[in-house]
Amino acid sequence: MTDIWAVIDATWTAPRTHRTGPFLIREGQGGGQRVSAATSLGDVSSADIEAAAQAMRDLEQTPLFMVRGAQAAFDAQLEALGYVVNDPVVVLQGPIEKPCAEPPPPVSAFPIWPPLHIMRELWETGGIGPERLAVMNASSDPKTAILGRAQDRAVGCAFVSIHDRTAMIHAVEVIAPYRRKGAARNMVRGAALWARDHGATRFATLTTRSNTASQALFASLGLNPVEHYHYRILREEAHV
Incomplete structure (x- = not known):
């Protein structure tokens, strides 16, 4: 079965990526949200989220997190920390x-x-x-x-x-x-x-x-x- 997330990343590839704790940090270099957002690779804590946010700031990027469809717990954590929804996307x-x-x-x-x-x-x-x-x-x-x-x-x-x-x-x-x-x-x-x-x-x-x-x-x-x-x-x- 095709991993649609792998397809998205491979066919619209971030210039660089970094690993910060349980997050993949994308360094977009001005290429837009999809190549500049952090993705959770597993369970995360509030401290993990802040560390990822700081890593994005260090890259001179606005802290931005991609929340995939099944990541309800992660979504709730971000909401509790004051992160608001931006640009819901449908994959077809x-x-x-x-x-x-x-x-x-x-x-x-x-x-x-x-x-x-x-x-x-x-x-x-x-x-x-x-x-x-x-x-x-x-x-x-x-x-x-x-x-x-x-x-x-x-x-x-x-x-x-x-x-x-x-x-x-x-x-x-x-x-x-x-x-x-x-x-x-x-x-x-x-x-x-x-x-x-x-x-x-x-x-x-x-x-x-x-x-x-x-x-x-x-x-x-x-x-x-x-x-x-x-x-x-x-x-x-x-x-x-």
């Missing part, structure tokens, strides 16, 4: 055949690695800058970027990487005038076809719980919720 997965069932229209989705300059520009419009591109470079092989096109122009891009025969798509970005017009669907289908050709049997993604449009898109392509997680951050750091 399904057989690769489902998104491959209908190929995208011709010239609408191209696998390209390394990303072209225009793809870097497209990602930049969505806040996906050099730090996240560095995360892509560090992630597991095989991997590729997908260029989406519509009406004879580049309109979006995405990143896909494979671990343990599971392809996970990340950083799906479509410029505003072309959203909800099929560009994202075409890129996902193109990514799935590429992944199947490179040995993947499963296809997965992550989306925030609040992003119902993204969940609907992936559900229509045969992906279903298999896990969930959220972050916790100190109340004063979250400005709530």
